[in-house]
Amino acid sequence: MLAISPNRSLLHSFNRPVYTRRHDQRKERTTMSSSSSSPTTAKRVVLVRHGQSTWNEEGRIQGSSDFSVLTTKGESQADISRQMLVEDSFDVCFTSPLKRSKKTAEIIWGSREAEMIFDYDLREIDLYSFQGLLKKEGKEKFGEAFGQWQEDPANFVIDGHYPVRELWSRARSCWNGVLAHESNSVLVVAHNAVNQALVSTAIGLGTEYFRRLLQSNCGVSVLDFIPRADGGSPHTPSSPLAGRSSGGRKASKQIILVCHGQSDNEASTNDQPMNMLGLIQSQKTAELLLDLRVTSIVCSSSTASIETAKVISQVQEAAVSLGVDSVPRYVNTKQMNELDVEDIQPGWLSQLDEETVSALWNRSEKAWESLLEDLSNTGDAMVVVDSPMAHISLIAQCLNLDKKCLGLFHLDAGSISVIDFPDGPSEKGVIRCTNYTAHLGRWSVPITRSV
Secondary structure: OOOOEEEEEEEEEEEEOOOOOOOEEOHHHOOOOOHHHHOOOOOEEEEEOOOOEEEHHHOOOOOOOOOOOOOOHHHHHHHHHHHHOOOOOOOOEEEEEHHHHHHHHHHHHHHOOEEEEOOHOOOOOOOOHHHHOEHHHHHHHHOOOHHHHHOOOOHEOOOOOHHHHHHHHHHHHHHHHHHHHHOEEEEEEEEEEHHHHHHHOOOOOOHHOOOEEEOOOOOOEEEEEEEOOOOOOOOOOOOOOOEEOOOEEEEOOOEEEEEEEEEEOOOOOOOOOOOOOHHHHHHHHHHHHOOOOOOOEEOOOOOHHHHHHHHHHHHHHOOOOOOOOOOOOOEEEEEEHOOOOOOOOHHHHHHHHHHHHHHHHHHHHHHHHHHHHHHHHHEEEEEEEOHHHHHHHHHHHHOOOOHHHHHHHHHOOOOEEEEEEEOOOOOOOEEEEEEEOOOHHOOOOOOOOOO
16 A cells, blocks of 8 residues: 555646755664544645756666756756746655755755755666666667666666565655645755656555656656545646657657636636637747647647637748748648537546546547557657546556546646657657646646645
8 A cells, every 4th residue: 555545646747847954864764653644634645856967967867866966957947946936835844865956956945944864765777787877878788688777667676675666665655745834835856766766656646656656857746635525634947849758759749738728717607718828828939839849739629729720720830930940841620529528627536426437538538449459550759639537538548547536637728748659659659748738827826736
Protein backbone atom coordinates (compact mmCIF):
# COMPACT_ATOMS: atom_id res chain seq x y z
CA MET A 1 0.00 0.00 0.00
CA LEU A 2 1.24 3.48 -0.77
CA ALA A 3 2.31 5.52 2.20
CA ILE A 4 -0.01 8.30 1.05
CA SER A 5 -2.89 6.14 -0.09
CA PRO A 6 -5.36 7.83 2.30
CA ASN A 7 -4.84 11.07 0.39
CA ARG A 8 -6.36 12.38 -2.81
CA SER A 9 -4.24 14.86 -4.71
CA LEU A 10 -5.42 17.13 -7.49
CA LEU A 11 -2.60 17.67 -9.97
CA HIS A 12 -1.94 20.85 -11.93
CA SER A 13 1.24 20.79 -14.04
CA PHE A 14 3.04 23.71 -15.63
CA ASN A 15 6.25 23.64 -17.66
CA ARG A 16 7.67 27.15 -17.48
CA PRO A 17 10.17 28.00 -14.80
CA VAL A 18 18.91 34.13 3.47
CA TYR A 19 16.50 32.29 5.44
CA THR A 20 16.46 32.17 9.22
CA ARG A 21 16.72 28.42 9.69
CA ARG A 22 18.28 25.54 7.80
CA HIS A 23 17.38 22.00 8.67
CA ASP A 24 18.68 18.63 7.45
CA GLN A 25 16.19 15.77 7.68
CA ARG A 26 18.57 13.05 6.49
CA LYS A 27 18.75 11.37 9.91
CA GLU A 28 15.20 12.12 11.02
CA ARG A 29 13.53 10.41 8.09
CA THR A 30 13.94 6.91 9.49
CA THR A 31 11.94 7.78 12.62
CA MET A 32 8.99 9.30 10.72
CA SER A 33 5.75 7.48 11.45
CA SER A 34 3.83 6.28 8.40
CA SER A 35 0.59 7.43 10.00
CA SER A 36 1.89 10.99 9.88
CA SER A 37 1.07 11.15 6.16
CA SER A 38 -2.62 11.78 6.84
CA PRO A 39 -3.17 15.53 7.33
CA THR A 40 -6.65 16.61 8.34
CA THR A 41 -6.56 20.00 6.61
CA ALA A 42 -6.09 20.96 2.97
CA LYS A 43 -2.47 21.21 1.89
CA ARG A 44 -0.98 22.56 -1.34
CA VAL A 45 2.41 21.35 -2.55
CA VAL A 46 4.21 23.20 -5.36
CA LEU A 47 6.79 20.90 -6.94
CA VAL A 48 9.67 22.45 -8.95
CA ARG A 49 12.54 20.79 -10.81
CA HIS A 50 15.98 22.43 -10.67
CA GLY A 51 17.22 24.62 -13.54
CA GLN A 52 19.50 23.40 -16.31
CA SER A 53 22.77 22.01 -14.92
CA THR A 54 26.21 21.63 -16.49
CA TRP A 55 25.66 17.88 -16.87
CA ASN A 56 22.19 18.43 -18.38
CA GLU A 57 23.93 20.56 -20.98
CA GLU A 58 26.63 17.94 -21.61
CA GLY A 59 24.17 15.03 -21.83
CA ARG A 60 25.87 13.33 -18.89
CA ILE A 61 24.07 10.93 -16.53
CA GLN A 62 23.79 12.72 -13.18
CA GLY A 63 21.85 10.42 -10.88
CA SER A 64 22.43 11.36 -7.25
CA SER A 65 25.99 12.60 -7.86
CA ASP A 66 26.74 16.16 -6.79
CA PHE A 67 29.35 17.38 -9.28
CA SER A 68 27.18 19.46 -11.62
CA VAL A 69 25.99 23.01 -10.92
CA LEU A 70 23.48 25.33 -12.54
CA THR A 71 24.43 26.89 -15.86
CA THR A 72 23.72 30.56 -16.55
CA LYS A 73 20.59 29.40 -18.36
CA GLY A 74 19.63 27.30 -15.32
CA GLU A 75 19.94 30.29 -12.98
CA SER A 76 17.80 32.34 -15.38
CA GLN A 77 15.15 29.58 -15.41
CA ALA A 78 15.14 29.55 -11.61
CA ASP A 79 14.69 33.32 -11.54
CA ILE A 80 11.69 33.03 -13.88
CA SER A 81 10.16 30.51 -11.46
CA ARG A 82 10.93 32.91 -8.62
CA GLN A 83 9.02 35.68 -10.39
CA MET A 84 6.08 33.35 -11.01
CA LEU A 85 5.90 32.36 -7.34
CA VAL A 86 6.97 35.63 -5.71
CA GLU A 87 3.47 36.48 -4.45
CA ASP A 88 2.91 33.07 -2.88
CA SER A 89 3.07 32.71 0.88
CA PHE A 90 4.82 29.39 1.43
CA ASP A 91 5.10 28.07 4.97
CA VAL A 92 8.15 25.92 4.29
CA CYS A 93 10.53 24.81 1.54
CA PHE A 94 11.74 21.22 1.23
CA THR A 95 14.71 20.80 -1.11
CA SER A 96 17.24 18.22 -2.20
CA PRO A 97 20.68 19.10 -0.77
CA LEU A 98 22.41 18.49 -4.14
CA LYS A 99 24.00 21.71 -5.44
CA ARG A 100 21.86 22.10 -8.55
CA SER A 101 18.63 21.77 -6.57
CA LYS A 102 19.84 23.74 -3.54
CA LYS A 103 20.84 26.71 -5.71
CA THR A 104 17.50 26.65 -7.53
CA ALA A 105 15.67 26.59 -4.19
CA GLU A 106 17.72 29.50 -2.85
CA ILE A 107 16.96 31.61 -5.94
CA ILE A 108 13.22 30.89 -5.76
CA TRP A 109 13.05 31.25 -1.98
CA GLY A 110 14.69 34.68 -2.16
CA SER A 111 14.39 36.72 1.03
CA ARG A 112 11.65 34.63 2.61
CA GLU A 113 12.32 33.95 6.27
CA ALA A 114 10.30 30.77 6.55
CA GLU A 115 11.96 27.43 7.15
CA MET A 116 14.05 25.68 4.49
CA ILE A 117 14.52 21.92 4.99
CA PHE A 118 17.27 19.96 3.23
CA ASP A 119 15.93 16.44 2.76
CA TYR A 120 18.39 13.82 1.48
CA ASP A 121 15.49 11.61 0.35
CA LEU A 122 14.72 14.28 -2.28
CA ARG A 123 18.03 13.63 -4.05
CA GLU A 124 17.88 12.39 -7.64
CA ILE A 125 17.56 8.69 -8.51
CA ASP A 126 20.61 6.60 -7.52
CA LEU A 127 22.13 5.25 -10.76
CA TYR A 128 25.32 3.80 -9.28
CA SER A 129 27.87 2.87 -12.02
CA PHE A 130 25.98 4.91 -14.64
CA GLN A 131 26.63 8.18 -12.86
CA GLY A 132 29.07 10.53 -14.56
CA LEU A 133 28.95 8.79 -17.93
CA LEU A 134 27.88 10.42 -21.15
CA LYS A 135 24.82 8.59 -22.46
CA LYS A 136 26.77 7.17 -25.40
CA GLU A 137 29.43 5.92 -22.96
CA GLY A 138 26.75 4.19 -20.90
CA LYS A 139 25.50 2.41 -24.00
CA GLU A 140 29.02 1.36 -25.03
CA LYS A 141 30.13 0.24 -21.57
CA PHE A 142 26.98 -1.44 -20.26
CA GLY A 143 25.19 -2.53 -23.44
CA GLU A 144 22.29 -4.74 -22.34
CA ALA A 145 21.89 -3.04 -18.95
CA PHE A 146 21.72 0.39 -20.60
CA GLY A 147 19.12 -0.94 -23.02
CA GLN A 148 17.02 -2.15 -20.11
CA TRP A 149 17.35 1.29 -18.47
CA GLN A 150 15.95 2.83 -21.65
CA GLU A 151 13.25 0.26 -22.44
CA ASP A 152 12.20 -1.28 -19.10
CA PRO A 153 13.30 1.09 -16.30
CA ALA A 154 10.89 -0.35 -13.71
CA ASN A 155 12.81 -3.65 -13.81
CA PHE A 156 16.23 -2.15 -14.52
CA VAL A 157 18.95 -3.53 -12.24
CA ILE A 158 22.54 -2.34 -11.80
CA ASP A 159 25.16 -3.12 -9.17
CA GLY A 160 22.58 -5.30 -7.40
CA HIS A 161 20.05 -2.46 -7.11
CA TYR A 162 16.69 -1.67 -8.70
CA PRO A 163 16.98 2.15 -8.95
CA VAL A 164 13.38 2.94 -9.96
CA ARG A 165 11.88 0.69 -7.30
CA GLU A 166 14.15 2.28 -4.70
CA LEU A 167 13.11 5.72 -5.95
CA TRP A 168 9.39 4.97 -5.55
CA SER A 169 9.98 3.76 -2.00
CA ARG A 170 11.93 6.92 -1.25
CA ALA A 171 9.17 9.12 -2.71
CA ARG A 172 6.60 7.57 -0.38
CA SER A 173 8.96 8.28 2.51
CA CYS A 174 9.27 11.91 1.36
CA TRP A 175 5.50 12.33 1.38
CA ASN A 176 5.41 11.18 5.01
CA GLY A 177 7.56 14.14 5.99
CA VAL A 178 5.96 16.73 3.70
CA LEU A 179 2.38 15.86 4.65
CA ALA A 180 3.19 15.59 8.36
CA HIS A 181 4.71 19.09 8.45
CA GLU A 182 2.48 21.68 10.11
CA SER A 183 1.95 23.82 7.04
CA ASN A 184 -0.72 24.55 4.44
CA SER A 185 1.48 25.70 1.54
CA VAL A 186 4.71 23.84 0.74
CA LEU A 187 7.41 24.42 -1.88
CA VAL A 188 9.43 21.34 -2.90
CA VAL A 189 12.50 21.76 -5.14
CA ALA A 190 14.13 18.58 -6.41
CA HIS A 191 14.95 16.64 -9.59
CA ASN A 192 13.31 15.14 -12.68
CA ALA A 193 13.10 11.47 -11.67
CA VAL A 194 12.28 12.00 -8.01
CA ASN A 195 9.60 14.55 -8.93
CA GLN A 196 8.09 12.01 -11.33
CA ALA A 197 8.01 9.52 -8.44
CA LEU A 198 6.45 12.09 -6.10
CA VAL A 199 3.67 12.91 -8.55
CA SER A 200 3.08 9.24 -9.39
CA THR A 201 2.92 8.04 -5.79
CA ALA A 202 0.67 10.98 -4.90
CA ILE A 203 -1.97 9.81 -7.39
CA GLY A 204 -1.41 6.11 -6.85
CA LEU A 205 0.67 5.15 -9.92
CA GLY A 206 3.37 2.46 -9.82
CA THR A 207 6.92 2.22 -11.16
CA GLU A 208 5.63 1.32 -14.64
CA TYR A 209 4.75 5.03 -15.00
CA PHE A 210 8.40 6.14 -14.79
CA ARG A 211 9.08 8.46 -17.76
CA ARG A 212 5.34 8.77 -18.45
CA LEU A 213 4.94 12.06 -16.51
CA LEU A 214 7.96 14.23 -17.29
CA GLN A 215 8.96 17.61 -15.87
CA SER A 216 11.28 20.04 -17.65
CA ASN A 217 13.95 22.20 -15.98
CA CYS A 218 12.21 24.58 -13.56
CA GLY A 219 8.85 23.10 -14.51
CA VAL A 220 6.17 23.59 -11.85
CA SER A 221 3.58 21.06 -10.69
CA VAL A 222 0.89 21.90 -8.14
CA LEU A 223 -0.73 19.17 -6.04
CA ASP A 224 -3.70 19.84 -3.77
CA PHE A 225 -4.41 17.39 -0.97
CA ILE A 226 -8.09 17.93 -0.24
CA PRO A 227 -9.86 16.74 2.95
CA ARG A 228 -12.82 14.44 2.57
CA ALA A 229 -16.29 15.84 3.06
CA ASP A 230 -16.91 13.20 5.76
CA GLY A 231 -14.17 14.69 7.91
CA GLY A 232 -11.77 11.78 7.47
CA SER A 233 -8.16 12.07 6.39
CA PRO A 234 -7.56 13.57 2.93
CA HIS A 235 -7.64 11.35 -0.20
CA THR A 236 -5.23 10.93 -2.23
CA PRO A 237 10.15 27.96 -18.81
CA SER A 238 11.27 26.75 -22.07
CA SER A 239 8.61 25.89 -24.61
CA PRO A 240 7.23 22.36 -24.17
CA LEU A 241 7.52 22.02 -27.95
CA ALA A 242 11.29 22.51 -28.01
CA GLY A 243 13.63 19.55 -28.36
CA ARG A 244 10.98 16.90 -29.11
CA SER A 245 12.60 14.31 -26.87
CA SER A 246 11.22 12.31 -23.95
CA GLY A 247 13.46 10.66 -21.40
CA GLY A 248 16.41 11.14 -23.72
CA ARG A 249 14.62 9.54 -26.69
CA LYS A 250 13.51 11.55 -29.71
CA ALA A 251 9.74 11.57 -30.24
CA SER A 252 8.67 10.22 -33.64
CA LYS A 253 5.08 11.47 -33.24
CA GLN A 254 3.43 14.03 -31.01
CA ILE A 255 -0.06 15.12 -29.96
CA ILE A 256 -0.49 18.67 -28.66
CA LEU A 257 -3.67 19.06 -26.62
CA VAL A 258 -4.86 22.68 -26.75
CA CYS A 259 -7.64 23.77 -24.42
CA HIS A 260 -9.81 26.32 -26.21
CA GLY A 261 -9.87 29.90 -24.97
CA GLN A 262 -12.17 30.90 -22.15
CA SER A 263 -15.89 31.30 -22.77
CA ASP A 264 -18.71 32.54 -20.55
CA ASN A 265 -19.55 29.46 -18.50
CA GLU A 266 -22.43 31.16 -16.77
CA ALA A 267 -24.35 31.41 -20.07
CA SER A 268 -27.59 29.45 -20.38
CA THR A 269 -26.27 27.16 -23.11
CA ASN A 270 -23.14 25.03 -22.90
CA ASP A 271 -21.88 25.82 -26.43
CA GLN A 272 -20.61 29.39 -26.14
CA PRO A 273 -18.12 31.34 -28.28
CA MET A 274 -14.94 32.58 -26.66
CA ASN A 275 -15.06 35.83 -24.74
CA MET A 276 -12.42 38.53 -25.13
CA LEU A 277 -10.02 36.80 -22.73
CA GLY A 278 -10.47 33.55 -24.67
CA LEU A 279 -9.65 35.26 -27.96
CA ILE A 280 -6.42 36.63 -26.50
CA GLN A 281 -5.53 33.20 -25.08
CA SER A 282 -6.08 31.50 -28.44
CA GLN A 283 -3.87 34.07 -30.18
CA LYS A 284 -1.10 33.52 -27.62
CA THR A 285 -1.38 29.77 -28.12
CA ALA A 286 -1.21 30.14 -31.89
CA GLU A 287 1.97 32.22 -31.53
CA LEU A 288 3.58 29.52 -29.37
CA LEU A 289 2.72 26.86 -31.93
CA LEU A 290 4.62 28.79 -34.62
CA ASP A 291 7.68 26.95 -33.25
CA LEU A 292 6.08 23.81 -34.66
CA ARG A 293 5.11 23.08 -38.27
CA VAL A 294 1.49 22.06 -37.78
CA THR A 295 -0.09 20.16 -40.68
CA SER A 296 -3.15 18.71 -38.93
CA ILE A 297 -5.64 20.18 -36.46
CA VAL A 298 -8.49 18.13 -35.02
CA CYS A 299 -11.21 19.78 -32.94
CA SER A 300 -14.63 19.10 -31.48
CA SER A 301 -17.75 20.76 -32.91
CA SER A 302 -18.04 23.24 -30.02
CA THR A 303 -17.95 26.89 -31.07
CA ALA A 304 -14.97 27.78 -28.84
CA SER A 305 -12.94 24.81 -30.16
CA ILE A 306 -13.66 25.69 -33.79
CA GLU A 307 -12.72 29.34 -33.15
CA THR A 308 -9.43 28.37 -31.46
CA ALA A 309 -8.56 25.92 -34.25
CA LYS A 310 -9.21 28.62 -36.84
CA VAL A 311 -6.87 31.09 -35.10
CA ILE A 312 -4.09 28.47 -34.92
CA SER A 313 -4.56 27.58 -38.60
CA GLN A 314 -4.51 31.23 -39.73
CA VAL A 315 -1.32 32.00 -37.81
CA GLN A 316 0.37 28.82 -39.13
CA GLU A 317 -0.48 29.73 -42.72
CA ALA A 318 0.85 33.25 -42.15
CA ALA A 319 4.28 31.88 -41.09
CA VAL A 320 5.99 33.04 -44.31
CA SER A 321 4.68 36.60 -44.11
CA LEU A 322 5.58 36.70 -40.42
CA GLY A 323 9.17 35.75 -41.29
CA VAL A 324 9.03 32.51 -39.28
CA ASP A 325 9.31 30.13 -42.23
CA SER A 326 10.52 30.32 -45.83
CA VAL A 327 8.20 27.54 -46.99
CA PRO A 328 4.40 27.96 -47.06
CA ARG A 329 2.47 25.97 -44.48
CA TYR A 330 -0.84 24.29 -45.27
CA VAL A 331 -3.00 23.08 -42.41
CA ASN A 332 -5.72 20.46 -42.66
CA THR A 333 -8.45 21.10 -40.06
CA LYS A 334 -11.26 18.69 -39.33
CA GLN A 335 -13.92 18.11 -36.70
CA MET A 336 -14.08 14.76 -34.89
CA ASN A 337 -17.47 13.74 -33.52
CA GLU A 338 -15.89 11.54 -30.85
CA LEU A 339 -14.41 14.67 -29.23
CA ASP A 340 -17.87 16.11 -28.57
CA VAL A 341 -18.13 15.62 -24.83
CA GLU A 342 -20.05 17.76 -22.38
CA ASP A 343 -17.83 20.54 -21.00
CA ILE A 344 -17.84 19.33 -17.39
CA GLN A 345 -15.62 20.99 -14.82
CA PRO A 346 -13.40 18.45 -13.00
CA GLY A 347 -14.70 19.57 -9.60
CA TRP A 348 -18.23 18.57 -10.60
CA LEU A 349 -17.38 14.91 -11.28
CA SER A 350 -18.38 13.80 -7.80
CA GLN A 351 -21.83 15.31 -8.37
CA LEU A 352 -22.48 13.37 -11.58
CA ASP A 353 -24.21 10.02 -11.72
CA GLU A 354 -22.37 6.89 -12.83
CA GLU A 355 -24.17 6.76 -16.17
CA THR A 356 -23.01 10.28 -17.16
CA VAL A 357 -19.40 9.62 -16.16
CA SER A 358 -19.39 6.28 -18.00
CA ALA A 359 -20.75 7.94 -21.15
CA LEU A 360 -17.99 10.56 -20.99
CA TRP A 361 -15.36 7.86 -20.46
CA ASN A 362 -16.57 5.64 -23.30
CA ARG A 363 -16.65 8.58 -25.70
CA SER A 364 -13.11 9.63 -24.75
CA GLU A 365 -11.90 6.05 -25.33
CA LYS A 366 -13.26 6.13 -28.88
CA ALA A 367 -11.79 9.61 -29.42
CA TRP A 368 -8.34 8.43 -28.25
CA GLU A 369 -8.41 5.43 -30.59
CA SER A 370 -9.44 7.66 -33.52
CA LEU A 371 -6.69 10.18 -32.76
CA LEU A 372 -4.00 7.49 -32.63
CA GLU A 373 -5.19 6.13 -35.96
CA ASP A 374 -5.10 9.60 -37.52
CA LEU A 375 -1.67 10.29 -36.03
CA SER A 376 -0.31 7.16 -37.73
CA ASN A 377 -1.34 8.59 -41.10
CA THR A 378 -0.36 12.23 -40.62
CA GLY A 379 2.82 14.26 -40.09
CA ASP A 380 4.96 14.30 -36.99
CA ALA A 381 2.60 16.46 -34.92
CA MET A 382 -1.16 16.74 -34.49
CA VAL A 383 -2.93 19.55 -32.63
CA VAL A 384 -6.16 18.62 -30.86
CA VAL A 385 -8.44 21.44 -29.69
CA ASP A 386 -11.18 20.79 -27.15
CA SER A 387 -12.38 21.55 -23.61
CA PRO A 388 -10.29 20.96 -20.48
CA MET A 389 -12.47 18.03 -19.38
CA ALA A 390 -12.17 16.34 -22.79
CA HIS A 391 -8.37 16.63 -22.66
CA ILE A 392 -8.21 15.32 -19.09
CA SER A 393 -10.10 12.26 -20.36
CA LEU A 394 -7.59 11.82 -23.20
CA ILE A 395 -4.64 12.08 -20.80
CA ALA A 396 -6.24 9.43 -18.61
CA GLN A 397 -6.74 7.21 -21.67
CA CYS A 398 -3.09 7.68 -22.64
CA LEU A 399 -1.98 6.56 -19.18
CA ASN A 400 -4.45 3.64 -19.10
CA LEU A 401 -6.04 5.01 -15.95
CA ASP A 402 -9.53 4.30 -14.65
CA LYS A 403 -12.41 6.76 -15.06
CA LYS A 404 -12.27 7.30 -11.29
CA CYS A 405 -8.98 9.16 -11.88
CA LEU A 406 -10.58 11.93 -13.96
CA GLY A 407 -10.81 14.19 -10.93
CA LEU A 408 -7.07 13.97 -10.25
CA PHE A 409 -6.05 16.37 -13.02
CA HIS A 410 -6.73 20.04 -13.73
CA LEU A 411 -6.35 22.00 -16.98
CA ASP A 412 -6.94 25.71 -17.61
CA ALA A 413 -8.43 27.49 -20.61
CA GLY A 414 -5.72 28.23 -23.19
CA SER A 415 -3.32 25.65 -21.73
CA ILE A 416 -1.21 23.20 -23.70
CA SER A 417 -0.41 19.58 -22.85
CA VAL A 418 2.07 17.54 -24.89
CA ILE A 419 2.09 13.77 -25.44
CA ASP A 420 5.14 12.24 -27.13
CA PHE A 421 5.31 8.84 -28.83
CA PRO A 422 9.02 7.87 -28.95
CA ASP A 423 8.12 4.46 -30.42
CA GLY A 424 5.17 5.57 -32.55
CA PRO A 425 1.40 5.82 -31.89
CA SER A 426 1.01 2.05 -31.45
CA GLU A 427 3.20 2.15 -28.31
CA LYS A 428 2.93 3.96 -24.98
CA GLY A 429 2.56 7.72 -24.98
CA VAL A 430 4.74 9.88 -22.71
CA ILE A 431 3.24 12.94 -21.02
CA ARG A 432 5.88 15.62 -21.56
CA CYS A 433 3.84 18.31 -19.83
CA THR A 434 0.29 19.16 -18.82
CA ASN A 435 -1.39 22.52 -18.34
CA TYR A 436 1.47 24.61 -19.76
CA THR A 437 0.36 28.26 -19.50
CA ALA A 438 3.59 30.28 -19.49
CA HIS A 439 2.86 31.50 -23.04
CA LEU A 440 -0.32 33.23 -21.80
CA GLY A 441 1.61 35.65 -19.58
CA ARG A 442 -0.76 37.96 -17.73
CA TRP A 443 -3.75 36.31 -19.43
CA SER A 444 -3.30 33.01 -17.57
CA VAL A 445 -4.91 31.94 -14.30
CA PRO A 446 -2.36 32.31 -11.44
CA ILE A 447 -0.59 29.00 -10.76
CA THR A 448 -1.40 28.77 -7.09
CA ARG A 449 -4.85 30.28 -7.08
CA SER A 450 -7.35 28.66 -4.71
CA VAL A 451 -9.28 25.64 -5.90
